Amino acid sequence: RENWYPTEYDAVYMAEIQSAGTFPGVMIDEADFLKLREVSVSYTLPSGWAARFGADRASISLAGRNLMTWTDYMGLEPESTFNSGSRGGNYSLFEQNVLPQLAQFIATINVSF
DSSP states (O other): OTTTOGGGSOHHHHHHHHOTTOOOGGGOOOOOEEEEEEEEEEEEOOHHHHHTTTOSEEEEEEEEEEEEEEEOOSSSOTTGGGGOTTTTGGGTTOOTTOOOOOOEEEEEEEEEO
């Protein structure tokens, strides 16, 4: 839209995006965030239940990972710059190919003999 209606925009903004040697301030975004990384719960089964399997102890655990992100960040993932350097190569400034971490749900059974 800036190319067709430049008078609708601030002159400083237009100068920043049209200058080849300047990094425009409009490309800098607040990336503050809060993440709920992991929640887990474990339950130790009664010893009588574990004895049915010839075990001394048994427990069940349920966990959820990457459950929620709170942010005003306009992009897909506020941690996308983590992929820079050797992980992101020369394209680390672009985040169109960086997807948020997927939510995971995990169930574990631990048995001690």
